[in-house]
Amino acid sequence: MREETIAPTSTGSLIAADRVEGTAVYNRGGDHLGSIKTVMIDKPSGKVAYAVMSFGGFLGIGEKYHPLPWGMLTYHRGQGGYVVDLDKGALEGAPQYDAAETPNYEDQAWGKQVHDYYRVPPYWM
Template sequence: MNPLDPLDPNASATPIQPSAGARIAGSGVGDGPGPAVMAAATLDGNKVISSDGQDLGKISDIMLDVRSGRIAYAVLTEGAFLGIGGTLHAIPWRSLTLDTDRKCFQLDATAEQVKSSPGFDKDHWPAMADRAWGTSVHQFYHREPYWEATRSVVESDPATRVDPTSGI
């Protein structure tokens, strides 16, 4: 059974692909290129709200996986006062929803869960490229690691798949 086969009565009209990025909610379109494509710098400083409505802090950095070109994590700064102190948390990008109406991110975790998550300070960052560390962070937030999340899309989409035999 092929979900896109026009002769299959159970086929879907549109392909179902797993989302590899943050979700977007709200009616706000805004000026310029957003919200589907945005400069990372425009997201720095955005407030993050927990699933139970608590203000968790702000996005201080967006971490890119340079080799794959994917967003790996958003770094949440929690508990800082006037930019001083606070605990940093790596948040899997897929755990966030950009709320264009409230101009903030919503995190799919409670405030208590975030407080109990492994954090770090600005002078002692973890090795974010370490797959074991990354897997534990993604497991904490009940998300598939970002490097696995798009594998099926890349492998099944001829437009994004690289054929090693083609010489391209």
């Protein structure tokens, strides 16, 4: 059976959501910080609200997840990944959770804490 292609996986400026998952995240110095685990999309607006980045751990053990407001990320073609203006120390104190936790992404107080930490306006404003 032939697999049908619904849409390209990427174009010059667009990328399919499943292709974002696993993409590397670097800081401005070129240090690898982690990779995108998933993206969270605001249903009413259709905007990507967060990139959930995996950070630390080894083979998935001890891995932490950091919700990064989408507007913080810039795609860098040369590196083949996203770049953020953060260092590893900033991530260690950032809002995070592990695989056993499920944060309430719809809780605006929680979202405000994430956005305040990174000093970016909330996506819902």
